[in-house]
Amino acid sequence: xSLTAPRKAWLGAALWLALARTPLRAPLExxxxxxxxxxxxxxxxxxxxxxxxxxxPWRERLARWNQRGINGFLLASFVGMLWMVPRMLDEAVQQPxxxxxxxxxxxxxxxxxxxxxxxxxxxxxxxxxxxxxxxxAFRLGWLxxxxxxxxxxxxxxxxxxxxxxxxxxxxxxxxxxVAGRLMWGHIRVEDPPV
Amino acid sequence: MSTRRTLLAxxxxxxxxxxxxxxxxxxxxxxxxxxxxxxxxxxxxxxLPSVALQTAQGQTVSLAQLRGRWLxxxxxxxxxxxxxxxxxxxxxxxxxxxARPISSGQVALLSISxxxxxxxPQQLQAYQRRSGDHGTGWIAARPLQASDLAxxxxxxxxxxxxxxxxxxxxxxAIAIVDPRxxxxxxxxxxxxxxxxxxxxxxxx
Numbered sequence: 377x378s379l380t381a382p383r384k385a386w387l388g389a390a391l392w393l394a395l396a397r398t399p400l401r402a403p404l405e406x407x408x409x410x411x412x413x414x415x416x417x418x419x420x421x422x423x424x425x426x427x428x429x430x431x432x433p434w435r436e437r438l439a440r441w442n443q444r445g446i447n448g449f450l451l452a453s454f455v456g457m458l459w460m461v462p463r464m465l466d467e468a469v470q471q472p473x474x475x476x477x478x479x480x481x482x483x484x485x486x487x488x489x490x491x492x493x494x495x496x497x498x499x500x501x502x503x504x505x506x507x508x509x510x511x512x513a514f515r516l517g518w519l520x521x522x523x524x525x526x527x528x529x530x531x532x533x534x535x536x537x538x539x540x541x542x543x544x545x546x547x548x549x550x551x552x553x554v555a556g557r558l559m560w561g562h563i564r565v566e567d568p569p570v
Numbered sequence: 571m572s573t574r575r576t577l578l579a580x581x582x583x584x585x586x587x588x589x590x591x592x593x594x595x596x597x598x599x600x601x602x603x604x605x606x607x608x609x610x611x612x613x614x615x616x617x618l619p620s621v622a623l624q625t626a627q628g629q630t631v632s633l634a635q636l637r638g639r640w641l642x643x644x645x646x647x648x649x650x651x652x653x654x655x656x657x658x659x660x661x662x663x664x665x666x667x668x669a670r671p672i673s674s675g676q677v678a679l680l681s682i683s684x685x686x687x688x689x690x691p692q693q694l695q696a697y698q699r700r701s702g703d704h705g706t707g708w709i710a711a712r713p714l715q716a717s718d719l720a721x722x723x724x725x726x727x728x729x730x731x732x733x734x735x736x737x738x739x740x741x742x743a744i745a746i747v748d749p750r751x752x753x754x755x756x757x758x759x760x761x762x763x764x765x766x767x768x769x770x771x772x773x774x
Contacts (some may be wrong), residue, residue: 443576447583454587461594466603470729527602529729529741 381429388425388483395419396479405469408531409539413546416459416482423487430492439496449505455486460516462527467529499564503554507529510551517543591746604741608756615752616737618725623682623711626694631711634751635770640677641747642757642768645728646710647685647738648697648753654742657681657759658701664762665708672707676773677710679708684730684740726753748772 379387395399395418404415442448457480458464462548467474492500520540557563592598600606610616620634642664644657661679671677681697683689689697694710713719723729730740742759746768757764 440572441575441579443572446576447579450580450583450587454583457587458590458594461591461601463601463603464594466729470603499675499681526739526741529603530731532733532739540770 379428384425384428388422388428391418391425392422392479392483395422406466408465408528408535409533409542411465411469412460413542413545414537416478419479419482419547420487420490423483426483426489427488427491435492442489442493443493444501445493445497446501448489449497449501452486452490452493453508455481456512458530465532506550506554510547510554513543513547514548517541517547571677603729607741609749611727611753611756615754616725616748617752618747619721620751621713621715622719623709623770624691624697624714626691626710627730628691630714632708636678636680636709636747637751638749639675640671640749640773641680641768642677642765643682643726643745643747645681645684645723645726645730645740646689646697646742647682647683647730647740648689648693649685649737651737652739654740654759657742660744660760660762661708662698662702662704665704667762668707669704671769671773677707677769681710682722683710683712684728685738686714686719686721688714697773718728727756731739 395404395415401415404410458483464478468478469475470548488553497505517540520527520536520543522540523536526536528536595601596606596609600609618633618634620629622629622632636730644658644661646654650657660679661681665672665679668677672679680695683694689712691712694712698708698710713722725741726745728740730738733739743756744759744761744765745753746755746757746765748754755768757768
């Protein structure tokens with residue numbers, strides 16, 4: 377079943393709502409690993425799907441301010457960095473304002489801009505983003521594994537270390553995928569038309 | 571055209587992004603909420619709620635009644651079997667080292683249980699005994715109302731999470747409360763020398 381654009385948007389909205397509500401929210405926030413590696417990526421995915429039905433004229437208008445997807449990537453990177461600060465993970469669990477900020481900024485300022493910018497980004501920009509993602513996974517994974525104390529007051533040390541292990545695994549898989557694409561995939565090095 | 575616009579739009583994104591990161595980390599100083607708690611308290615003394623506590627001797631004492639002396643406060647649960655069980659020994663050591671200012675009424679130690687359901691006065695007494703209590707100047711107590719416990723935890727910035735083994739993990743520390751009843755400093759739970767030095771410098 378292929379997803380049409382409107383169906384994606386509905387699915388994105390449903391996912392967004394489901395993540396923010398009772399049956400899903402508490403269990404996903406009970407563990408640092410699930411919070412960072414399930415809830416937050418799914419929130420971003422909701423944002424990606426939400427903007428699927430955006431009509432081409434709108435996209436063009438946005439793209440005038442977003443040549444080669446640079447600004448979308450920039451915005452998404454800042455929002456990503458913000459929610460990687462251990463303190464923000466605590467705040468998102470304890471403070472309603474931080475929870476609201478998380479549930480709005482990740483779909484709208486991370487997922488959506490990535491979805492709108494990726495198709496416009498050329499080889500170099502995509503490579504930078506992917507490799508930075510790999511490096512971030514390794515850096516954070518190493519940090520979480522090597523830190524002997526808890527970085528979040530709301531999470532246990534073994535949870536933090538498991539998150540570290542999973543992040544290292546993600547970094548490894550992602551770098552293998554990138555390497556595989558470089559060796560055997562079709563690479564279009566020229567930039568798409570601006 | 572589109573290049574200039576893009577650069578123009580980059581500016582607020584970068585400025586906003588850096589500002590948001592700076593705000594989230596208190597100016598790139600606090601990446602964890604524990605550091606943020608300590609910075610915030612060090613920057614501005616925090617008034618404490620005057621809640622009633624029941625001591626190990628079964629008496630009721632309010633935080634307000636304890637004003638007029640420096641208080642060294644830690645949060646405990648007596649069932650702790652991991653590193654926090656050493657908190658008691660740390661306090662007994664502080665009690666010994668600060669014996670003189672304690673006897674002159676300038677300093678007191680206060681251990682507050684965040685597990686009041688289990689930590690009855692008897693349990694608190696047993697905890698103090700096995701930690702090496704020297705007799706005076708160290709109060710172990712529990713809040714009697716759940717709402718008081720919540721108030722205390724919020725004011726001190728203490729977070730206790732169940733550890734899946736029936737116990738808790740919490741951001742154990744020594745909190746320093748000034749004679750006006752305001753929280754002024756947080757030091758590491760095992761930094762009794764630092765806590766002692768802080769208090770000694772301030773009592774004449």
